[in-house]
Amino acid sequence: MGTLVVILRQLAALRQVCTISSAARRRLGGMRIGAHVDPADPLAEAAARRAEVVQFFLADPQGWKDPQAREDAAALRDSDIDVFIHAPYVINVATPNNRIRIPSRKLLVSHAHAAAAIGARALIVHGGHVNKGDDLATGIDNWRKTFAYAAESGGFVTQILIENTAGGDNACARRFDALARLWDVIGEFGVGFCLDTCHAHAGGEDLVDVVDRVKAITGRIDLIHANDSKDGFDSGRDRHDNLGSGNIDPDLVVAAIRAAGAPAVVETPGGVTGQSADIAYLRERLNG
Template sequence: MHIGCHLTIAKGYKKAAELALEIGANVFQFFSRNPRGSTSKELDMEDIEEMERILKENDFGPLLAHAPYIINLGSYKGRIYGMAKGILKEDYERLNEISIPYFTFHPGNHVGKGPEYGVQRIIDALNEIITGNETTMLLLETMSGKGTELGRNFQEIRDIIDGVKYSELVGVCLDTCHIYSAGYDIVNDLDGVLGEFDDIIGLEKLKAIHLNDSMVEFDSGKDRHAKIGEGTIGLEAIKNIINHPNLKDLPFYLETPNELEGYKEEIELLRKLRG
């Protein structure tokens, strides 16, 4: 089972890998740059080589980079749209350079222009960014449906993928808290939800799971992560998710409200729940 959490790379990639080992993780997620700003650091290739050594020696699964929250590829405002494309393109190139397998991002917000408009803006941006020569896969994250968020349903995700020329380089990161808040009942009908995902998008496009419980009720449209077993999704449903035949071999990344010790406890718990 490949399970881990979100870790900072502020002190380097090697340090992040060492912290992952300390808490019993064998994957981790990190921000591609400052999550609420536009600054990024130069790559330290020696540090990255040290990280790669640790990953190889300890049978790590695929690392997942997360784009900063500030980007909005669905925006109608030229400056915001241009900045989002610039950041995603620059980070995508850097992540390819260091062979990070997956790069996930929040699709964006249409800000009142309507889902169809926003979806097309995202498609246009991705067709500018992806050249077809990359090895890193871009993953659209499933969203809770707050406000004018795009990616709140499987149809919108599918429409984006279908519109991208090099669609083989676009997949999905499914967030358990988000889809539960968006009205997909993974507690009482996990098989049905995954069947719907397969029919609309295709399970072969599902590459990663953000494993989170939820502070809010089903179909709330709100994004409030809870610790594993302490929310409305609950431990039994989480157990079913990590053991489901269509999900169990995917990498799981925790984004729960925890410090390192809390993540360590959650990872230990999830390993015990694994059938």
């Protein structure tokens, strides 16, 4: 499998020397491909990767500061590049800890407003967790309260996508049985879902028929994080790898994107070179 993947990646990368017009890219419909990039100049990063989609942070992913207005807001809104924003990792609206949960809610609202200002399609946030010994039902109800409180003032101004996570026995969105419990109480609020292939694999969920199993719970998949995994199945470790270089059969990643019919973002290492190869590989396989 490894040799074939390398050959396919090389062929796909060579084909990307030719410029892909916006019209040609749009023919892929929902299966537009891109990458998580540095936030300084996302449109330039997209051009360097020939990406149709970009995802980036609006503030320090490990910090609690509100995002600032961007000088390129109009350019981002007017671009034919689809923009997704990833919320900071520190956000955990599920926790019973008031000192984390309440600031998390406020920061999520702040990022939703900032994402709307640049025309982002959605804001992705991790499913969160409760502490060891806490009842997961408490975390799930805290998610319900997050959307209920937002609904009282008109709801989130940007579509919220909850992302499955790789680790933690007390996570709200690692195991799909927990995800089903979560969706039972938040599905009414129109929340969307982001499927991360590395997280599913490392979290102990088989990628075979993963889209069907997720959609049976959520009814939707709005975005795919198309990542390989440096670690084995059910490892609980969130370490992404380039497609075909880790422990996931890349055919399963391609199959998930095709089945979901959703745009895909690679959050893989290697900068422009590594991500361009991953994008080219996916585009080649999806068009082939």
